[in-house]
Amino acid sequence: MPTYKQNPKPDALYDLTITLSNPPGPFEVVEGWMQYDITNMDCLPPAEYFSGVQTTPISTTLPIKLDRTSSNTYQGRVALDGLIDGDYFGHGVCRFKAIGPAVRFKATGAEGETRFVASVDADDMATKTENTSYYWRGNYPRDEKIANYPDHGAPSPDKYVERLRGELFSITITTARTPQP
Template sequence: MPDFKQNPHPKQVYQLTLTIANAPGPFASVEGFMQFDVGTPECLPPPRENGGHLWPTPTETIPFAWTRVSDTQYTGVVYIDGMIDEDYYGHGICRWKLMQARATLKATGAKGETRFVPNIYPEKLVAQQAEITYFAKASYLDDEVTTLDNPVSYGRTDRSKMTHLRDDELFTITLTPKAATP
């Protein structure tokens, strides 16, 4: 595998504000990640002659820090151009595309508790449009959920898909982007 390179001087910078509303308790662990995929498959090596296997799309995950503003608000900085476009395989320039920026929140940070994972796509970053994700309060420190090794809740961005839950059974995490200077 080639040594994929992060962009040391990104120019497409966005500040994200993460706002938690109506959660059943605090979050002791808040982490951030940006996922980049190669968006130009023609730059990858051709399929192998003997097996015909295609090369998987290269993916890179870059962590970013969330700065605590209050119990219910954090800020972080993400980049659209976080990876360097380069000829990594000798078949032309591989162009990286930001697939999503996401947060991972846990009530205490303990192993086995539910991770709440809201995300925002690059189209919403560029449009500076907020993304609201709805989560079930019952998943917060739920003993039944912790029987799984690594439980995760991605929530729903469409409230109408959670009609089985009342508003008082939900909390939201909103990611609000704003263009920033490098």
């Protein structure tokens, strides 16, 4: 698999602010990434002969450097044009589309802990500047039944049964277009 080239001078930059509200405890592991997908499959190597399945991954990610600015707030920056379109497989130019940034929080990083994940759709970043996801505090630091549970939360407290609504915390991702000099 080739290494995709990063855009050295991206134009479509967005600043992210990630805010936890009413967290259930400390989060020692905080990670972020920006996902990009290849939009034109004809640039990829041919599908596997026997099965006819395309085995070349169409998605790739770039890490987001997140800086802690307060006890419950982090900041980072992403580029919608973070990867350079190119002929990576010898079948024509592959075109990348930003899918969006995502963050993951874990209590300590120990095996089996719940992974609290929040994300924003890149197509919404210009018009919807804030995205909040709600999580049940009972899954911290780990779900009782599912090891490494990937908790993506819910878009509203109303998605939880009423008796749990007082036991929620939230992760909000705020996006702002970075002013160009």
